[in-house]
Amino acid sequence: MILVYVEVSGDAVSEVSLETVTFARGLSAAGGGVPIDAVLVGPAPSGATAELASYGVRTVHHADGEDLERFSGAATAAAVVAARQAAGSVVVMAGGTNRGNEVMARVATRLDVAMAANVVSFGGLSPFVVTRQVVGGAALEEMRLSQRPAVFTVAGHAVEPTPAPEPGAGTLQPLDVELTPGDLAVRVVSVERTDDADAGSLKSARIVVGAGRGAGGPDGFGDVLELAELLGGSLGVSRVVTSLGWRPHHEQVGQTGSRISPEVYIPCGISGAIQHWAGCASSKVILAINTDPEAPMMTKATYAVVGDMHEVVPAINEEIRRRRG
Amino acid sequence: MTNVLVCIKRVPDFSGEVLLAEDAQSADARFVGFTLSNHDSCAVELAVQVASATDGTATVLTVGSAESVEQLRSALGVGCAAAVLVEADPVALGPADVAREIAAAVRDHEAGGAGGGPGGGTTYDLVLLGNDAADSGDFQVGIRLAHELERPVVTGIKTVTVADGTATVHGDGAEGRETYAVPLPAVVTVLEGGVEPRYPTITGRMKAKKIPVETRTLMQAPTGSGRMRLTLPPAAPSTAEVLGEGPEAAGTVVDLLQKLGVGR
Ligand SMILES: Cc1cc2nc3c(=O)[nH]c(=O)nc-3n(C[C@H](O)[C@H](O)[C@H](O)COP(=O)(O)OP(=O)(O)OC[C@H]3O[C@@H](n4cnc5c(N)ncnc54)[C@H](O)[C@@H]3O)c2cc1C
Ligand SMILES: Nc1ncnc2c1ncn2[C@@H]1O[C@H](COP(=O)(O)O)[C@@H](O)[C@H]1O
Numbered sequence: 001m002i003l004v005y006v007e008v009s010g011d012a013v014s015e016v017s018l019e020t021v022t023f024a025r026g027l028s029a030a031g032g033g034v035p036i037d038a039v040l041v042g043p044a045p046s047g048a049t050a051e052l053a054s055y056g057v058r059t060v061h062h063a064d065g066e067d068l069e070r071f072s073g074a075a076t077a078a079a080v081v082a083a084r085q086a087a088g089s090v091v092v093m094a095g096g097t098n099r100g101n102e103v104m105a106r107v108a109t110r111l112d113v114a115m116a117a118n119v120v121s122f123g124g125l126s127p128f129v130v131t132r133q134v135v136g137g138a139a140l141e142e143m144r145l146s147q148r149p150a151v152f153t154v155a156g157h158a159v160e161p162t163p164a165p166e167p168g169a170g171t172l173q174p175l176d177v178e179l180t181p182g183d184l185a186v187r188v189v190s191v192e193r194t195d196d197a198d199a200g201s202l203k204s205a206r207i208v209v210g211a212g213r214g215a216g217g218p219d220g221f222g223d224v225l226e227l228a229e230l231l232g233g234s235l236g237v238s239r240v241v242t243s244l245g246w247r248p249h250h251e252q253v254g255q256t257g258s259r260i261s262p263e264v265y266i267p268c269g270i271s272g273a274i275q276h277w278a279g280c281a282s283s284k285v286i287l288a289i290n291t292d293p294e295a296p297m298m299t300k301a302t303y304a305v306v307g308d309m310h311e312v313v314p315a316i317n318e319e320i321r322r323r324r325g
Numbered sequence: 326m327t328n329v330l331v332c333i334k335r336v337p338d339f340s341g342e343v344l345l346a347e348d349a350q351s352a353d354a355r356f357v358g359f360t361l362s363n364h365d366s367c368a369v370e371l372a373v374q375v376a377s378a379t380d381g382t383a384t385v386l387t388v389g390s391a392e393s394v395e396q397l398r399s400a401l402g403v404g405c406a407a408a409v410l411v412e413a414d415p416v417a418l419g420p421a422d423v424a425r426e427i428a429a430a431v432r433d434h435e436a437g438g439a440g441g442g443p444g445g446g447t448t449y450d451l452v453l454l455g456n457d458a459a460d461s462g463d464f465q466v467g468i469r470l471a472h473e474l475e476r477p478v479v480t481g482i483k484t485v486t487v488a489d490g491t492a493t494v495h496g497d498g499a500e501g502r503e504t505y506a507v508p509l510p511a512v513v514t515v516l517e518g519g520v521e522p523r524y525p526t527i528t529g530r531m532k533a534k535k536i537p538v539e540t541r542t543l544m545q546a547p548t549g550s551g552r553m554r555l556t557l558p559p560a561a562p563s564t565a566e567v568l569g570e571g572p573e574a575a576g577t578v579v580d581l582l583q584k585l586g587v588g589r
Pocket of ligand 1: 237238241254255269270272274307308339458
């Protein structure tokens with residue numbers, strides 16, 4: 001039995017959770033068709049069960065109620081452990097989001113077993129060996145998960161979310177969870193929407209101009225800011241830039257910053273480390289400007305210009321202004 | 326008065342290319358040196374802020390090699406008042422081992438200092454850690470530690486303030502900025518970005534040199550992490566079309582932007 005902790009986003013099952021159920025199907029097939037159950041905690045969108053069924057889920061265990069309305073990591077883990085008991089699962093998994101990793105770490109701790117974060121594939125089943133991302137994906141670790149249940153999270157984009165060739169039964173099963181005062185000691189007390197603040201405009205920008213260490217210092221952002229303004233876009237930066245205090249953190253793109261998906265991303269002086277790539281990979285077109293033609297950003301981009309950003313970007317700005325007259 | 330313990334990990338500096346050691350058990354840091362994760366640096370900054378705002382003290386702790394004293398000193402240099410090294414071979418440790426050892430040190434200190442170190446008799450109202458380590462990325466030491474100590478834990482936090490025995494903490498959730506009110510004592514794990522880690526001053530560094538580091542040994546033989554080996558992902562093939570070199574490429578770039586319908 002495989003159990004997947006499912007996260008919702010708005011009025012649908014989250015993309016990462018659908019990826020995780022897809023991953024679970026691979027595991028199920030390798031194990032000779034082990035059934036896949038899902039557990040939903042707290043308010044759930046009405047179409048969630050049908051959607052999970054189309055991904056091959058047999059039973060959806062749903063824990064709901066006043067105590068679970070606002071997120072508590074401990075209460076959520078208690079619900080997942082209860083679902084695991086009900087389903088008799090030997091594998092418990094979730095998507096590799098911060099929340100998924102938190103909940104699985106709590107589940108593993110309660111059950112006193114190991115947990116593997118950000119798995120991308122599995123090798124043998126006995127012993128159960130997984131490959132997972134470490135160093136933010138810059139390296140991979142083969143890890144043995146010998147205890148049962150095997151608890152892990154699946155890294156984002158490890159698999160494409162695909163509906164099952166044959167849907168599951170998708171039976172909705174209310175789940176009773178006995179919560180202790182300790183499970184509810186710490187809960188979200190309020191949520192403040194931040195759509196328009198700081199990072200919001202970067203996340204939804206159609207055009208993003210990026211700048212990395214190549215900017216050279218806190219004063220090296222004038223040209224890229226001007227280009228962003230000429231194009232009606234936003235500035236995004238690498239972690240080196242925020243770590244050095246050259247620009248504020250809410251401008252950071254990457255695994256520990258914002259994930260952007262603009263129509264055009266123009267990274268200047270950014271090497272394209274895997275953790276930066278994680279935040280910009282869904283840009284439709286990437287036009288990289290870098291002195292090093294071998295930099296990963298230059299080889300992975302759609303288009304590349306080899307050169308010093310402090311010469312190339314002002315020339316582009318000039319050309320745009322000239323054509324506008 | 327809030328006494329804070331901040332737990333940090335010595336990790337290779339991964340800001341450049343990642344290389345692996347020959348035995349494939351760890352990253353090769355010979356050419357890059359060691360540092361703290363960004364999350365851990367922010368945890369140190371928050372520890373110092375909370376301690377100084379409440380007239381408490383911040384103590385820094387690591388479980389690792391003797392060389393980890395370098396990272397302890399950097400935390401002392403920015404305002405931590407005491408340091409603890411639990412000496413161990415880092416490759417042999419799994420997240421459960423680390424949590425158990427930190428918990429043992431906390432219990433000792435709180436019981437009046439069986440360790441005999443400078444932290445003797447201190448109660449840690451708040452224990453701060455990074456959300457996930459830059460090298461192993463286990464996402465779990467803080468949660469396991471809280472379980473050992475039977476204290477509540479919140480993860481992925483960016484800012485912390487303490488008043489009247491309660492920590493008010495903020496993090497970014499899927500729906501927006503989330504606030505938790507956390508009764509102390511508690512464990513909180515920190516994500517980078519909420520605070521700007523300060524740099525050590527010269528006087529800070531001088532002071533740090535004089536603070537003795539309490540050294541402890543492992544309570545229990547480690548069970549390990551299940552790691553078999555590390556590999557590097559294959560490099561992606563080049564797919565880019567080179568538009569040109571230097572400022573002369575500007576015309577071609579603007580042609581392209583116009584074709585894409587931007588920059589008009
Ligand atoms: C767990 C973890 C999470 C991380 N999360 C993130 C994240 O969210 N976002 C992120 O960005 N990074 C993240 N990183 C860091 C990442 O590994 C890299 O260190 C970082 O992205 C590098 O930034 P950079 O490209 O600006 O600097 P560098 O790698 O130093 O690259 C600078 C580039 O600029 C070029 N250059 C130099 N001068 C010029 C010039 N005058 N004109 C044009 N080009 C020039 C160089 O050729 C080089 O390619 C993370 C790392 C870890 C371990
Ligand atoms: N060996 C260690 N010594 C002290 N703290 C650690 C150690 N390993 C991890 N931590 C802390 O736990 C956090 C999460 O680590 P991990 O669960 O391994 O991803 C890190 O950011 C550190 O704050």
